[in-house]
Every structure is written in structure tokens, then in C-alpha cells.
Amino acid sequence: MCAGDGMTTDDLTSYVGRAGDETEVRRLLGEARLVTLTGPGGVGKTRLAGRVASSVTRAFPDGVIVAGLAELRDGTLVTRTLADCLGLHDTAARTALDTVLAHLRDRRTLLVLDNCEHLVGWCAELAGVLLRQCPDLVVLATSRCSLGVAGERVMPIAPLAVPPESARTVGDAIAYDAVRLFVDRATEVLPSFRLTEDNAAAVAGLCRQLDGLPLAVELAAARIRALSPGQIADRMSAGLALLTTGARSLPARQRSLRATIEWSHSLCTDAERAAWECCSVFAGAFDLAAAEDVCAARLDGFAVLDAVDGLVDKSVLLRVEGATGVRFRLLEALREFGQERLAAAGTAGSVARRHRDHHARLLAQADAEWFGPRRDEWFGRLSDRHADIRAALSWSLREAGEAVVALRMASSVIEYWLARGAAWEVREWLDRALAVAAEDAPGRATAQARAALCAALHADLEGARQRLELAEAISDEDAVPYVCHARAFVALLAIEPHALENAAEAVRIFGERGEVRKQLHPMFIQAVATAFRGDLAGARRLLDVMLHLCESAKDESYRSMALFGLGTVEIFFGGDLGVGEQAMRDALEIDLRGPDVLSAAYRVDGLAWASARREDWPSAARLFGTAATLWERCGAEPDIAVSLAHRELLAATRGALGEARFEEAFAEGRRRNPHDILAAPACSEPAGTAVLPPLTRRESEIARLVATGLSNREIAVRLVIAQRTAETHVQHILNKLDLANRTQVAIWVNERAEPGSGPA
Missing domain, CATH: 1.10.10.10 (Winged helix-like DNA-binding domain superfamily/Winged helix DNA-binding domain)
Structure with a gap:
């Protein structure tokens, strides 16, 4: 996630108090390069960090980046999550940390690391490296404890101010932030609610009982529709002593929050409690169908809907509006409480299995429907659920005998990971699953071949060859076309023999199996390899077939790949320059309608080749410059699949213009929006x-x-x-x-x- 609790646009509410805290945090950011906001869960650290980050954008001309870590359960993915937030791909032959450092090193940026406490060691290590190597970077962290990094300034965040016992009137009570927050949230639940002389003392007393903790105050205010402030205060007063007896080891304020959460839990119906506990397994936001799946062991579908609706009404679940529909999420403190209840009941494992199975089915469905007009919809759905896909994979690797499911999940819709720029991540999931899966686990050879393909995408040809040897050592007919595909790609990148033969074999076998989508990238490789051998007519025939398959399926992503292949063949291998340039433009038009910056970079680079072929050197230099900005934005380099064309024609352009004129035109191109290339109206x-x-x-x-x-x-x-x-x-x-x-x-x-x- 790239926004933590309170930093999303989905659950915005008015902001109460903290003006003095905001001023102090801004002052500290002007003095130190690492500031950590600490305090118990529910005290408002995330919301405060979000407010400060929004108010200091002018001081950070290269941007404010918010990396929310609450959803993350695997510390090894902290850096990868930050790369995601920066929009960086991991397709270059370097680690996620190298990519992040290259992007941030010369930028004046504020990085917000939100919810670090469960990954504090990983966050401290990352922050230390970034601060040492990125001299203009400033980090604002939120955590229940400090990071312990040299130069860190720690600012404890106190609860909101509460009235003294002498506060009895509206004027006395409303002067305090905790009371204003209660009134604000109560009015959202019950618009007719007013703070009056009759209820002011009760509200003031309730806020004192809750120690002014914002989350506790909000949970109490959510009850205002059913209970008066006096009734809420009476129930809290009677229950706090009992509810806190089991948590004496906690600090007083955390005991108060704990008691409030337990009180909210006790006032829920049985169905609502079951849904709360089961839904705590989700790492991120989830939809109703996912909730129904994980709650099915304890509730039927209609009961889940009613329970979710009740939990939203009680402010336990937050409703999140998004492009893929309505979803829900738990604040971190409430999620942790639900997890504790599951563990105490001995049902955490069974609920986690249902969660994993739901996401395994989701990936399988995406894999079945990826090729066609729903591709962008599936990309959005899986992106929204990426934190939970990671959690499901992690659980499968921790549980004995479940790694085979992780192999299947990571091997299925490989295009999703590549479109996210996460080839390195899926390669790691595959390698980790292969390390713990049984030697005779089904799908093992296919997983090795998929890992080899990802290694090749990082120009790690030796790593790809090693994985292919391991795949070939396993007798598995199902894996043969996957091995051929990866072999062909490695040979194409290394400009070695047999790329064409391996690609053709993969195309043939996938075709016999009716797996059209899996034919397409091997068919692209086959076409380019055919052009390398001087057979332009054969390359054109293959790309025409590929285009026909894409158009029949209404798949724009692979159609863009086919057009790029046609452009490459015509421009670089001596074909029809006009046809090639138009194909590149058509491919770019497709890519600029979606999120795939990496593909757009290749297409703009291809248009630079066309200008170079026409000896329009200034245009070529500008286009190379625009492409360079796109390569940089996704953390990639133009050294995969088209390295020969890029190197030769870039050198020719530089040589024709001379260094000074080239750099001037190149810099002009770097400033241009790629949409302008298409002369958009x-x-x-x-x-x-x-x-x-x-x-x-x-x-x-x-x-x-x-x-x-x-x-x-x-x-x-x-x-x-x-x-x-x-x-x-x-x-x-x-x-x-x-x-x-x-x-x-x-x-x-x-x-x-x-x-x-x-x-x-």
C-alpha cells in the first residue's frame, strides 16, 4: 500500500486538533532528516503524518511519497513496497534497493514510512541506507517505537486534550479536542445530535475515561444512535475496570484503548463478532465476496452481508469506494484484536487457509480471463488485492505441504506481475516455493521455467540457464512448452542460435493445447528471430497471425506487443519504414491508455529508431530523450529484447549530431509528455x-x-x-x-x- 490508515481518500472525515503538533513536526523536519512519530495504536500518528506531508509539499519539489506498511507482513518486501509506491519497475538487472536509490539519490523528497512497528528492523535498515546515500531525502516515520537510527528525532504523540472533572457546561467541554472529536463523529452517525447542557458532563467524563485516544473516542461515538452519552459513559465506567484487569502489563492509555475495543466487541452481535474476527485475516481492503469466503465456516452469505453492514455502522469496518467497487478494511488496532481472538479460539489456521484458497481461486480466475477485454479490469482487481496475495503466498510457504499451492499461484498469471514491474518479486516467490516444495511436487518444472523467464527479464541469463537445466531434469510433459518459451527468450537476448526453433516449438504445443494467450510472446520471439535470419516475409506472416488472434480476442495489451514486433521488423531489419513507424505509433497509443510505462518506453524508443533511419537526427535525439524519461520512471533500462537496435541507432544519432547538439535535443525530449508525440487534440x-x-x-x-x-x-x-x-x-x-x-x-x-x- 502507498497510503496508511487515514491517508486514503476513501475514509476522509474532518480533522480535529493537532495544530500545535503539526507545527512541531514541521519544525523537526526542518532540523532533522529522520523524524519518527511514536505513540500507542489509535493515537492518530498516521493522520498527523498525512496532514504534515500535505502541508510541506512546497519544501519538497521532487514529491512526497507515502509508503503504508500496515498491510505488509513480510519484512523482505519493505523495499519492494517502496519501489511500488515510487512507480518503479524491477526489470533492470539490479535489486529493488538499487532501483530505489538510483531514483531518490538526487531528489529533494519527503518519504513517509507509515506503521513501521511490526517491521521496525527492516524499516530501520532501509531508512539508514537511504539517508546515507540520498543527501536530500527526508524521512517521516510513524511507529509505536523508535527506529533507533542515528540522527533520529523522536516525537511522542499524546492523546487529545480532555476536560477536567470540573467541566460541566457546553462551553467548558467544547474547548477540548477530545470532546470536539466526539461531537464531530457523533453528528456523522446521528445528524440530530447536539452537545447540550444536559449531556456535556457525560461527554466530558467519557472522553476522560478514554484518555482522549482518538480511535477510542470514535468507537464510543459510533454508539450514539442506540445509546445516549450518559448511557455510554455509564457502561464504560462500569466495564472499564473489568475489561482492563486482563491487560495490567500494558501502559494505562493502551489499557483504555484495549478496553474500548473489547467493549465494542462485546456489544456486537454473535454474527458481527464472527465477521470481525474472520475478516482480521485480511492484510488490506477486501470486498464482500472475499468476506463471505473467509467467514463461510461460521456464517452463511446473507449473515455475512448483515454482519458487515453492522460493523460499518459501528465504525469497526471502514467502507472504501474504489474503481473496482466497494471494499472494506479494519484499522490496524482492530485487526490485531481480531487476530488475537482467532488465535485464542484456535481457528486462526483454518481462517488463514480459507483466505489463501480465496486468493488462489482469484488468481486462477484471472488467469483464465486475462486474455481479452477484461485484462485491465483484472489488473485493477489484483492490484487492489496485492497485499493479500502476498499474505496468502507467505502463509502457504510457512505451512507444511502448502508450498505446491504457492507454486501454482505464482506461476499462473505471470503477466500481472510483469505489468506491475514486479518480475523480481514473482521470481523470489517462485524460488522460495521451489526451495520448500517436495521434489516431486506437481508444477515444479513449470515454476522453474517461469522463474527462468523472469531471470531473463533481468538480463540474468546465467541464472535463467541454471533454472532451465533444473526444469529439464524433471520429466514433466506439461512443462515442455514453458521451457521452450524461456529457452527461446534467453537465446534471443544473447543473440544465440535456436531462438526461432524453441519459440516455434512453444507456439506449436501451446496451440495444440488451445492456450492461445501462451502462444503470443513465443510468437513475438519467433517473428523477431525470423527477421534476424533475413526472412522479413516470414516475420510479417507471424505478426499478422498474432495481430489477428489479439483482435479476435479484443486484447489490446498483446496487440500492442504484436505492433511493436511489426515496428521492430520493418524499422530495424530494413522493411517498410512508414509501416513500421505507424505500427509503433499505434502501439504507443494503446500503451498510453493504460498504466504500462515500460511498454510505452519501448514504443517511444522504437519511434526514435524510425527517425534515425530517416536521418532526422534532431527528432531521433528528442525521442530518445522522451524514452529515457520513461525508462527512468519505471526504473528500467533499454537493454532487454531490443538492445541491439537501441545501441546502434542511439550511437548513430549521437555521432551525426555531435555531443552538444545531441544533448540539447535529448534534454528537450526528456521534458516532453509522450502524449504530445501522438499530436493529441x-x-x-x-x-x-x-x-x-x-x-x-x-x-x-x-x-x-x-x-x-x-x-x-x-x-x-x-x-x-x-x-x-x-x-x-x-x-x-x-x-x-x-x-x-x-x-x-x-x-x-x-x-x-x-x-x-x-x-x-
Whole structure:
């Protein structure tokens, strides 16, 4: 996740208090390069960090990055998660840490590491390396304990101020932040609620009992529809002593929070308690179907719906609106409580198995439906559930005999991992599963071949060959076409013999099995290898077949690959330059409609080859520059699959222009938006360019796009930035303007528009 609790746009509520804390945190960020906000769960560390991050964007011209770690359970993935938040791919021949360092080293950036406490060692190590090697980086962390890194400034976050016992009137009580928070949340639940002289003392007393902990106050306020403030206070007063007796080892404030959570749990129905406990297995947000699956052992489907609705009403579950539908999530403290209840009941393992099985089925369904018009929908669904896919894989590797399921999950929809720029991650999952799976585990040879393909994508040809040898040592007919596919790719990259023969064999066997999608990348390799041998007509025939298969299935992603293949054949191997250039443009148009920056980089590079072939050297240099920006944005390098064309034509362009003219044109290209290459009509560009105070120029641009109705994904595509970066900018806009949703942003922008000019 790239936003922690309270940093998402899905559950925004008004923000109460903390003005002094915000000022102090900003002061510390001006003095130190690592500031850690500490305090018990529920005290508001994440929300405070989000507010501060939104308010200091001008001080960090290269951006504010929020890496939420609450959903992460595997410390080895901390750096990979940060790379995800930066929109970096791991396709280059370097580690995730190398990629992150290369991206941040020369940037003035604020990095927020949110919810570090369960991964504190990993976070401390990462923060230390980043701060040593990135001189302009500043880190703001939230954790229940300090990171222990040299130079760290620790700021304990206290609960909200509560009234003294003498507070009896509305005027006395409302002066305190805890009371204002209670009133604010109670009014959201029951709009007719008012703080009056009759209930002020009860509300003040309740806030004192809860030690001013924001989460505890919010949970209590959620009961206002059924109970008066006096009744809530009476029940809390009677129950706190009993509920805290089992937690004497905890600090007083944590005992109060614990007691509040237990009280909320005890007031839930049996079905709601069962749903709360079962749903605590989720690492991230989940939809109703997932909840029904994991709760099925204790509840039927209709009961799950009612229980989820009740938990939302009681502020136990937060409702999250997203592009893929309504989802739900638990705050971390409530999730931990549910996990404890599961463990105490001895049902944690069975619920975790149901969670794993749900995500194994999800991946299998995605694999079956990936090729075709639903590809983008499946990419969005799996991206939303990535934290839980990781959790399911981790559980499978920890449990004896379950690694075979991890092999199947990681091997299934390989395109998803590649589209995320996570070839290295899926390769690690495969390697870890292979290390613990039985020698005769089904799917072992296929998994080795898939791992070999991922190694080749990192230009680790030796690692790929070693895995292929291991795959071939296993007698498994099912794995043969996967081995041939990977062998062909390795040979193509190494410019070795037999790429064509291996690719053709993979195409043949996958075709006999009716697995059209799995034919396509081998068919691309076969076509390029055929062109290498001088048979342009044969290469064109293969790519025509590939295009026909893609068009019949309405699959745009593989169609882009086929067009790129056609462009490569025509441009680099002496074919029809006009046909090749148009194919590259058509492929780029497809890629710029989606999140695949890496593919767009290849297509722009291909257009640079076309300009070089025409000896339009300034245009070629500009296009190489635009491509370089895209390579950089996804942390990749143009040395996979097309390295020969890239190296030869880049060198020719540099030589023709001379160093000074080349660098000037290259720099101009680096500043260009790739959409401009396609000469998009002016109406597709955001209207207006003026800054909308108090927003920055980039925030103003994104606010205008929000006002036109674009989703975060569409904004990311339009601006060629990571979707996670777009989400962070939208969050900053909402926080800075103190608005609750995108509709209010649209109204705010349109109020500032010139008459007749459209959105601002």
C-alpha cells in the first residue's frame, strides 16, 4: 500500500486538533532528516503524518511519497513496497534497493514510512541506507517505537486534550479536542445530535475515561444512535475496570484503548463478532465476496452481508469506494484484536487457509480471463488485492505441504506481475516455493521455467540457464512448452542460435493445447528471430497471425506487443519504414491508455529508431530523450529484447549530431509528455495552466483533471505517472483544502474557473 490508515481518500472525515503538533513536526523536519512519530495504536500518528506531508509539499519539489506498511507482513518486501509506491519497475538487472536509490539519490523528497512497528528492523535498515546515500531525502516515520537510527528525532504523540472533572457546561467541554472529536463523529452517525447542557458532563467524563485516544473516542461515538452519552459513559465506567484487569502489563492509555475495543466487541452481535474476527485475516481492503469466503465456516452469505453492514455502522469496518467497487478494511488496532481472538479460539489456521484458497481461486480466475477485454479490469482487481496475495503466498510457504499451492499461484498469471514491474518479486516467490516444495511436487518444472523467464527479464541469463537445466531434469510433459518459451527468450537476448526453433516449438504445443494467450510472446520471439535470419516475409506472416488472434480476442495489451514486433521488423531489419513507424505509433497509443510505462518506453524508443533511419537526427535525439524519461520512471533500462537496435541507432544519432547538439535535443525530449508525440487534440489536455492557491502547480493540474471526472488511474495515464503517485497528490489536495471527496474538489475548481473556460 502507498497510503496508511487515514491517508486514503476513501475514509476522509474532518480533522480535529493537532495544530500545535503539526507545527512541531514541521519544525523537526526542518532540523532533522529522520523524524519518527511514536505513540500507542489509535493515537492518530498516521493522520498527523498525512496532514504534515500535505502541508510541506512546497519544501519538497521532487514529491512526497507515502509508503503504508500496515498491510505488509513480510519484512523482505519493505523495499519492494517502496519501489511500488515510487512507480518503479524491477526489470533492470539490479535489486529493488538499487532501483530505489538510483531514483531518490538526487531528489529533494519527503518519504513517509507509515506503521513501521511490526517491521521496525527492516524499516530501520532501509531508512539508514537511504539517508546515507540520498543527501536530500527526508524521512517521516510513524511507529509505536523508535527506529533507533542515528540522527533520529523522536516525537511522542499524546492523546487529545480532555476536560477536567470540573467541566460541566457546553462551553467548558467544547474547548477540548477530545470532546470536539466526539461531537464531530457523533453528528456523522446521528445528524440530530447536539452537545447540550444536559449531556456535556457525560461527554466530558467519557472522553476522560478514554484518555482522549482518538480511535477510542470514535468507537464510543459510533454508539450514539442506540445509546445516549450518559448511557455510554455509564457502561464504560462500569466495564472499564473489568475489561482492563486482563491487560495490567500494558501502559494505562493502551489499557483504555484495549478496553474500548473489547467493549465494542462485546456489544456486537454473535454474527458481527464472527465477521470481525474472520475478516482480521485480511492484510488490506477486501470486498464482500472475499468476506463471505473467509467467514463461510461460521456464517452463511446473507449473515455475512448483515454482519458487515453492522460493523460499518459501528465504525469497526471502514467502507472504501474504489474503481473496482466497494471494499472494506479494519484499522490496524482492530485487526490485531481480531487476530488475537482467532488465535485464542484456535481457528486462526483454518481462517488463514480459507483466505489463501480465496486468493488462489482469484488468481486462477484471472488467469483464465486475462486474455481479452477484461485484462485491465483484472489488473485493477489484483492490484487492489496485492497485499493479500502476498499474505496468502507467505502463509502457504510457512505451512507444511502448502508450498505446491504457492507454486501454482505464482506461476499462473505471470503477466500481472510483469505489468506491475514486479518480475523480481514473482521470481523470489517462485524460488522460495521451489526451495520448500517436495521434489516431486506437481508444477515444479513449470515454476522453474517461469522463474527462468523472469531471470531473463533481468538480463540474468546465467541464472535463467541454471533454472532451465533444473526444469529439464524433471520429466514433466506439461512443462515442455514453458521451457521452450524461456529457452527461446534467453537465446534471443544473447543473440544465440535456436531462438526461432524453441519459440516455434512453444507456439506449436501451446496451440495444440488451445492456450492461445501462451502462444503470443513465443510468437513475438519467433517473428523477431525470423527477421534476424533475413526472412522479413516470414516475420510479417507471424505478426499478422498474432495481430489477428489479439483482435479476435479484443486484447489490446498483446496487440500492442504484436505492433511493436511489426515496428521492430520493418524499422530495424530494413522493411517498410512508414509501416513500421505507424505500427509503433499505434502501439504507443494503446500503451498510453493504460498504466504500462515500460511498454510505452519501448514504443517511444522504437519511434526514435524510425527517425534515425530517416536521418532526422534532431527528432531521433528528442525521442530518445522522451524514452529515457520513461525508462527512468519505471526504473528500467533499454537493454532487454531490443538492445541491439537501441545501441546502434542511439550511437548513430549521437555521432551525426555531435555531443552538444545531441544533448540539447535529448534534454528537450526528456521534458516532453509522450502524449504530445501522438499530436493529441487540444481538448484532451487539461484546460488552464495557472496555479490554484494554495495548491502547487502539479496539484492544480491534477485538481482540474479530478474536476473533469477522471479517476486516479486515468489521471496517472494522462500525466504518465504512477497511479500511486496520483493517489498521493489527490490526498494532498483533499487535506490541503479540507475537503471530503472528489465531488467537492470539482466544485472548488469550477468555482475558480473563468466564465466559459471549463474547469479552471
